[in-house]
Amino acid sequence: MSIEFQSNESGNGTAxxxxxxxxxxxxxxxxxxxxxDLFKKKQKAIVVDLAKVSYIDSSGIAxxxxxxxxxxxxNTKFRLTNLTPMVKDVFEIARLLTVFEVYDSQEEALExx
Amino acid sequence: xxxxxxxxxxxxxxxxxxxxxxxxHLLLERQLSEEAAQRLILCVDEAxxxxxxxxxxxxxDLPIEIxxxxxxxxxxxxxxxxxxxxxxxxxxxxxxxxxxxxxxxTYFMNEIMDEVSYCxxxxxxxxxxxxxxxxxxxxxx
Numbered sequence: 001m002s003i004e005f006q007s008n009e010s011g012n013g014t015a016x017x018x019x020x021x022x023x024x025x026x027x028x029x030x031x032x033x034x035x036x037d038l039f040k041k042k043q044k045a046i047v048v049d050l051a052k053v054s055y056i057d058s059s060g061i062a063x064x065x066x067x068x069x070x071x072x073x074x075n076t077k078f079r080l081t082n083l084t085p086m087v088k089d090v091f092e093i094a095r096l097l098t099v100f101e102v103y104d105s106q107e108e109a110l111e112x113x
Numbered sequence: 114x115x116x117x118x119x120x121x122x123x124x125x126x127x128x129x130x131x132x133x134x135x136x137x138h139l140l141l142e143r144q145l146s147e148e149a150a151q152r153l154i155l156c157v158d159e160a161x162x163x164x165x166x167x168x169x170x171x172x173x174d175l176p177i178e179i180x181x182x183x184x185x186x187x188x189x190x191x192x193x194x195x196x197x198x199x200x201x202x203x204x205x206x207x208x209x210x211x212x213x214x215x216x217x218x219t220y221f222m223n224e225i226m227d228e229v230s231y232c233x234x235x236x237x238x239x240x241x242x243x244x245x246x247x248x249x250x251x252x253x254x
Binding site: 022024025026055057058059061062085086089090093094 | 129225
């Protein structure tokens, strides 16, 4: 299973990471690597766009929880956007939808940063 | 009449997507809703991931035998490994109010499936059986 990443860093200290593919045990370490790179650049905010992620498992959720914890410890905003129905359902089962800041679009996620 | 499909994959996480694809095809063919299908796929995927991580400790070339059985109103998955046996009494999902990475795979399986049982009554490995009643999960055909 291949996974692709596209990150866009704006001049105002925000970064958007667009992930394409399934996030499972074989790919979640790559997600972690990309998120770590962005966190190390000390962005004000990181938005993860999941519009093209049709599957996520517990290792993917764990990686995003790590990102959330990192953001709390480093005073960075960490937002998720464009959750597909499957991904949203998994977040709901794990009761994490209210734990993360979740938005319907990148534009909404970037507002007010 | 129950329909059964069996497949064996090496214990390498790159094959998990293959299991998901096969199961997705089978479940949608049986008029299961996409949401219900994805939930069952998640449980099977998590079970295989646990075998790769814990039973086989990351060794990528050991067998995972999977069989799916679909009857009119039930789904059963049996997943067999030949690795380190698990102590089912020690398999506990983490409390959900504790927000931390990990520990969710077992929670998903217990939450979504109606029955989850681990059998270690054999020389090596574990047979995991998961069942789900589908009466309310089928789309109108």
